[in-house]
Amino acid sequence: MNSAAVQLNDKHELRHFLSIEGLRREHLERILDLADSFVGVSTRAIKKVPVLRGKTIVNLFFEPSTRTRTTFELAAKRLSADVLNISGSESAVLKGESMLDMLRNLQAMHCDMFVIRHSVSGAVHFIASQLAPGVAVINAGDGCHSHPTQAVLDLLTIRRHKRDFSTLKVVIVGDIAHSRVARSEILALRLMGVPDIRVVGPRTLIPTGIESMGVTVHDRLHEGIRDADVIIVLRLQRERMCGFLLPNEQEYFRLYGLTEATLAHAGQDVIVMHPGPINRGIEMESEVVDGKAARILEQVSYGIASRMAIMALVVGAAPT
Numbered sequence: 001m002n003s004a005a006v007q008l009n010d011k012h013e014l015r016h017f018l019s020i021e022g023l024r025r026e027h028l029e030r031i032l033d034l035a036d037s038f039v040g041v042s043t044r045a046i047k048k049v050p051v052l053r054g055k056t057i058v059n060l061f062f063e064p065s066t067r068t069r070t071t072f073e074l075a076a077k078r079l080s081a082d083v084l085n086i087s088g089s090e091s092a093v094l095k096g097e098s099m100l101d102m103l104r105n106l107q108a109m110h111c112d113m114f115v116i117r118h119s120v121s122g123a124v125h126f127i128a129s130q131l132a133p134g135v136a137v138i139n140a141g142d143g144c145h146s147h148p149t150q151a152v153l154d155l156l157t158i159r160r161h162k163r164d165f166s167t168l169k170v171v172i173v174g175d176i177a178h179s180r181v182a183r184s185e186i187l188a189l190r191l192m193g194v195p196d197i198r199v200v201g202p203r204t205l206i207p208t209g210i211e212s213m214g215v216t217v218h219d220r221l222h223e224g225i226r227d228a229d230v231i232i233v234l235r236l237q238r239e240r241m242c243g244f245l246l247p248n249e250q251e252y253f254r255l256y257g258l259t260e261a262t263l264a265h266a267g268q269d270v271i272v273m274h275p276g277p278i279n280r281g282i283e284m285e286s287e288v289v290d291g292k293a294a295r296i297l298e299q300v301s302y303g304i305a306s307r308m309a310i311m312a313l314v315v316g317a318a319p320t
């Protein structure tokens, strides 16, 4: 399905936020500027702005999530919207109702926006194409395909530390093959003009032909992270792996686990990021997770501001 056709209106404004594909750099810059202006809301005594007052937002999560679901909920509440949370295990889908019928019922309650996470790639795009025109959909992660709001919060984290994307060396380490974060991240970094994007991991966890996305592939961690400005570490997505792709976790950590010692090969002011959840001692040693280069908890904070910006824009309520 053509993302641009579904997620943009005739004036090229966002009406849904489904994937980075089909967006222009101006879209990302507009989101990042607005997100920047929302960062301070979370540290005020009264953590609210009236941007989405009177709007109703439904968080619909068919897969487990801590950070993404709660930061979407907080983002909506900080914009003064009313929020409902429905998890897959509580929904009438378990009684045999189709997902579309359930959504049509929620639509009949005059909900304005659905934030959806689903294990099937493409499911969120399909839903967006089926709903009534004024109802917005945000993709909170679909299968191995796309996780565009994670890419935006990562861009915001990078921009607040590094400013100029046009000189950056960004490295993504780990299970690229099963990661919806990696795909969205690469597309977003390319759109922002990052000239040097590298992926590092065992060949079994790197999709063949990924070079066509404009990245270089490295097998050895210390070579891949050489002089890096940003390292984004990804989790081994065991729940999506079929078959025997890895020797064992100890061996994976020995070859690809980020340690303080390996970090010495990166640039002096390198920042280390991870979308979470982290498996300490598998993709990263604890000293790095808690170390001075880590920006992992900042990513969580910026997740709220980024999601506030995206929600405000898809409803057409962004302050000018």
Ligand code: NCD
Pocket: 067, 068, 141, 147, 150, 180, 181, 234, 235, 237, 275, 276, 277
């Ligand atoms: C990611 C996801 O769900 O794709 N996490 C997240 O959204 N915070 C990455 C992961 O699960 O490893």
